Amino acid sequence: MDLNLRPEDLAFRDEVRAFLDAELTQELRDAGRRSTSVFCDKEWNLRWHRILHRKGWVAPSWPQEYGGPGWSEMQRHIFAAECALVSAPALSPMGLRMVGPCIQRFGTPEQKVFYLPRILSGEDYWCQGYSEPGSGSDLASLQMRAENKGDHYVLNGSKIWTTHAHFANRMFCLVRTKFDGKPQAGITFLLLDMQTPGIEVKPIITMAGDHEVNQVFFDNVAVPVSGRLGDENQGWTVAKYLLEFERGGGAAPGLKVALSRIRTMAAAEALGDGRTLIDDPTFRSKLVSAEMAIEAVEMTEHRVLSALSSGKSPGAMSSLLKTQSTELMQRLDELAIEAAQHYGFVHQPEVRQPGANLEAVGPGHSLIAMARYLNNRAASIYGGSNEIQRNIMAQLVLGV
Numbered sequence: 001m002d003l004n005l006r007p008e009d010l011a012f013r014d015e016v017r018a019f020l021d022a023e024l025t026q027e028l029r030d031a032g033r034r035s036t037s038v039f040c041d042k043e044w045n046l047r048w049h050r051i052l053h054r055k056g057w058v059a060p061s062w063p064q065e066y067g068g069p070g071w072s073e074m075q076r077h078i079f080a081a082e083c084a085l086v087s088a089p090a091l092s093p094m095g096l097r098m099v100g101p102c103i104q105r106f107g108t109p110e111q112k113v114f115y116l117p118r119i120l121s122g123e124d125y126w127c128q129g130y131s132e133p134g135s136g137s138d139l140a141s142l143q144m145r146a147e148n149k150g151d152h153y154v155l156n157g158s159k160i161w162t163t164h165a166h167f168a169n170r171m172f173c174l175v176r177t178k179f180d181g182k183p184q185a186g187i188t189f190l191l192l193d194m195q196t197p198g199i200e201v202k203p204i205i206t207m208a209g210d211h212e213v214n215q216v217f218f219d220n221v222a223v224p225v226s227g228r229l230g231d232e233n234q235g236w237t238v239a240k241y242l243l244e245f246e247r248g249g250g251a252a253p254g255l256k257v258a259l260s261r262i263r264t265m266a267a268a269e270a271l272g273d274g275r276t277l278i279d280d281p282t283f284r285s286k287l288v289s290a291e292m293a294i295e296a297v298e299m300t301e302h303r304v305l306s307a308l309s310s311g312k313s314p315g316a317m318s319s320l321l322k323t324q325s326t327e328l329m330q331r332l333d334e335l336a337i338e339a340a341q342h343y344g345f346v347h348q349p350e351v352r353q354p355g356a357n358l359e360a361v362g363p364g365h366s367l368i369a370m371a372r373y374l375n376n377r378a379a380s381i382y383g384g385s386n387e388i389q390r391n392i393m394a395q396l397v398l399g400v
């Protein structure tokens with residue numbers, strides 16, 4: 001594995017940097033920098049989405065025939081890393097990285113023509129309806145019923161933890177179309193319009209005070225059969241394919257940005273004896289140990305990149321990276337709280353808004369420490385909890 005960028009990769013990196021310099025406004029940078037979640041609110045991520053779409057760069061992993069830029073694995077990696085380094089707003093993955101590739105793989109020609117351009121342009125904003133109140137890690141136990149009435153299905157039940165359902169005009173979801181036999185063999189994958197009568201979206205406010213997730217109720221909701229992706233009772237196959245795309249883009253650049261922010265905070269935090277927090281040996285040792293762990297994540301990401309570039313599958317590595325990067329992020333959040341000291345406890349969400357004309361209580365760098373800490377507690381739960389990832393690693397690596 002050669003870690004040096006080739007001349008053509010360096011040229012590509014410069015092109016990306018020039019584009020980001022020219023197009024990423026201060027407001028968009030603020031939106032990315034102050035975001036306390038995995039991706040920004042719709043307003044901000046869509047603004048950036050449209051700029052990337054104009055350039056033809058909004059869907060790095062899509063094949064060219066569907067509007068992708070035709071980049072290599074290395075180019076995608078460079079692009080994601082450069083975006084993270086300048087805090088470009090993270091885009092919603094639900095259309096571009098989740099349902100889009102599934103429509104390309106399983107969609108009818110009509111579904112491809114209808115949905116794919118609307119994902120690229122940002123006209124459609126998707127949410128993911130998988131989890132239910134009794135089905136999370138054990139997703140195959142899901143119970144939301146869809147009765148086939150010939151030309152349409154009638155849906156009854158509920159989905160929970162549905163990120164951005166209150167912004168979305170479309171949902172892709174898993175429903176139960178068969179109640180006997182193996183649970184996986186009775187699931188169907190549907191694409192639906194969130195404006196359909198009978199759908200109600202109720203907010204769930206997180207402990208960080210954010211409204212990101214929802215519970216969505218379905219009361220006799222009619223979904224045309226033309227909204228089915230793949231065959232009836234074959235939804236599990238589509239869902240498994242989607243998992244390959246659910247995560248993507250390296251975590252190391254974002255972790256490095258977070259670490260450097262903590263260094264800045266610690267260098268400004270007076271200890272009262274003429275020194276600052278960065279001079280404290282215990283704190284420094286925690287910073288250095290986090291830095292070493294980030295280096296390890298980065299090297300592992302390079303190994304995965306190298307495997308992908310030669311057509312191999314990442315296997316257990318993607319579970320390893322998910323657990324390591326989310327737990328490392330939570331470790332950094334704890335260090336940020338330590339560095340923010342008492343200012344971390346001031347709840348001031350309105351000041352975090354990009355362009356807000358309000359003065360923060362305490363130093364600006366403390367503004368997001370607590371909100372990120374609270375929000376990131378969920379990172380080891382969503383996208384397949386870290387306990388489940390450890391089970392996968394045990395099975396794949398140890399064969400237990």
Ligand SMILES: Cc1cc2nc3c(=O)[nH]c(=O)nc-3n(C[C@H](O)[C@H](O)[C@H](O)COP(=O)(O)OP(=O)(O)OC[C@H]3O[C@@H](n4cnc5c(N)ncnc54)[C@H](O)[C@@H]3O)c2cc1C
Pocket residue numbers: 127128129130131133134135136137138160161162163164213378381382383384385386387388391
């Ligand atoms: C912020 C956030 C956003 C989300 N967004 C979405 C979304 O947009 N769409 C969507 O469909 N879902 C979403 N989810 C749901 C998410 O996928 C589930 O929370 C996750 O799959 C865990 O399921 P659960 O909450 O039912 O917990 P459970 O599955 O009940 O797990 C509870 C605990 O038991 C552990 N556990 C469970 N089974 C095992 C096992 N076999 N071995 C060891 N430990 C186990 C888990 O790790 C966890 O610690 C979101 C969740 C969060 C927190």
